[in-house]
Amino acid sequence: MxxxxxxxxxxxxxxxxxxxxxxxxxxxxxxxxxxxxxxxxxxxxxxxxxxxxxxxxxxxxxxxxxxxxxxxxxxxxxxxxxxxxxxxxxxxxxxxxxxxxxxxxxxxxxxxxAIEERTLIEAQAWRGERQLFNARALNDVVISRSSRAGMIEIEVSVDGLYMYSPRADGLIVATPTGSTAYALSVGGPLMHPSLRGFVLAPVAPQSLSNRPILLPDSCTVELTIHHGRHARLNCDMQTFSELEEGDRVTLRRSRDASRFLHxxxxxxxxxxxxxxxxxxxxxxxxxxx
Missing domain, CATH: 3.40.50.10330 (Probable inorganic polyphosphate/atp-NAD kinase; domain 1)
Incomplete structure (x- = not known):
């Protein structure tokens, strides 16, 4: 042995x-x-x-x-x-x-x-100054609309700089590991596990020009719910939190990484x-x- x-x-x-x-x-x-x-x-x-x-x-x-x-x-x-x-x-x-x-x-x-490190995303949800949720994701973090509601509008900022506010059924932020999961089904790219980045991909966006984008995993992504009641936040489809208008979610690379043995x-x-x-x-x- x-x-x-x-x-x-x-x-x-x-x-x-x-x-x-x-x-x-x-x-x-x-x-x-x-x-x-x-x-x-x-x-x-x-x-x-x-x-x-x-x-x-x-x-x-x-x-x-x-x-x-x-x-x-x-x-x-x-x-x-x-x-x-x-x-x-x-x-x-x-x-x-x-x-x-x-x-x-x-x-x-x-x-x-062989041992390979896989990136994790750290997700925190906030309502004002109160933290609602704190969890990690190995595949992806997803904000999605409620089955009882229509599209949601999410303001996206990266390192404090405004990016855009897509109207969509949801928004996915995926790791390289998660690029072969939900993000792939909405047209996101495949990422080799050794790459240091995130995929940001809208789900069924109202505007066809809202395409997936790759971001460096050194950045902090902030997502704010501008329109859409009963939105839902999930990490790897295994941990969940309900969101309301005005709630914000901050995402960054976790200090910890999963170690896969091959x-x-x-x-x-x-x-x-x-x-x-x-x-x-x-x-x-x-x-x-």
């Missing part, structure tokens, strides 16, 4: 579609046979995830991207690396197919892996080809890497 990983926290959600509890037991037993202490945690409680993270050298997530997001975001301040075994639908950030978990973990425990052979470009169904050239053998 690797001296680096003496204790591994095993995270999952029992309600994940297709996740058989026997798989978790098998992984637990396999790790234990190699002299590794295993901490199993199936709760979504932030407190319990943090408690497991404080004791672990590595976090192993079995599930989908949603589970991976929650664990990686929570453990970021603890600097615990996270690796995912995909048992969800898409699996953009859970690298290891369920069928390959033994070979991948064997290599990782032998020290064959198994041997990992390639971001291979992930894009696989998950986005990019086709190879007809008649040629598929390329590796």
């Amino acid at each position: 690797s001296a680096s990983f003496k204790t591994i926290a095993l995270f999952s959600r029992p309600q994940t579609d297709g996740l058989d509890g026997r798989i978790l037991d098998e992984i637990d037993a396999w790790l234990s046979q190699r002299g590794i202490q295993v901490i199993t945690q199936t709760s979504r409680s932030v407190r319990l995830i943090q408690a497991a993270g404080h004791r672990a050298d590595l976090a192993l997530v079995v599930g989908g991207d949603g589970t991976m997001l929650g664990v990686a975001r929570t453990l970021a301040p603890l600097h615990v690396p996270v690796v995912g075994i995909n048992r969800g639908r898409l699996g953009f950030i859970t690298d290891i197919p369920l069928t390959d978990w033994q070979s991948a973990l064997t290599a990782i425990l032998d020290g064959q892996y 198994p041997p052979g990992y390639s971001y470009y291979a992930t894009l080809r696989s998950k986005l169904n990019w086709h190879e050239i007809p008649g040629l053998e598929p390329r590796r890497g």
Whole structure:
């Protein structure tokens, strides 16, 4: 075993579609046979995830991207690396197919892996001088209209400079990790995870000239609700706050970053080809890497 990983926290959600509890037991037993202490945690409680993270050298997530997001975001301040075994639908950030978990973990425990830092966004919502909300996002921060209301109007400022006030169904601020999620579906660009920037993308804007824009992640973005009752703020679609007219949201890069651990052979470009169904050239053998 690797001296680096003496204790591994095993995270999952029992309600994940297709996740058989026997798989978790098998992984637990396999790790234990190699002299590794295993901490199993199936709760979504932030407190319990943090408690497991404080004791672990590595976090192993079995599930989908949603589970991976929650664990990686929570453990970021603890600097615990996270690796995912995909048992969800898409699996953009859970690298290891369920069928390959033994070979991948064997290599990782032998020290064959790469660690990559992923940017987080720090979001704070304010009503006057009162803070309503404070949370982090690994994928994106979204302000959206209520299902009971029409478009919302949001004033956007960057480092204190006014940018514009789009009328739209919502506004997305995404990290490079989140550029392959909701922001992609509204026409945002793909960003390599190593890039230092944010995607600001309107959702169904009234003006077709309101296009996504890339911003440096060294800036502070302020979003003020000018028109639109019952707007909603969410981080990674997992933490929420209701907003009223006049409320403002400040966004900046978090001081903490999530640490993703990748198994041997990992390639971001291979992930894009696989998950986005990019086709190879007809008649040629598929390329590796």
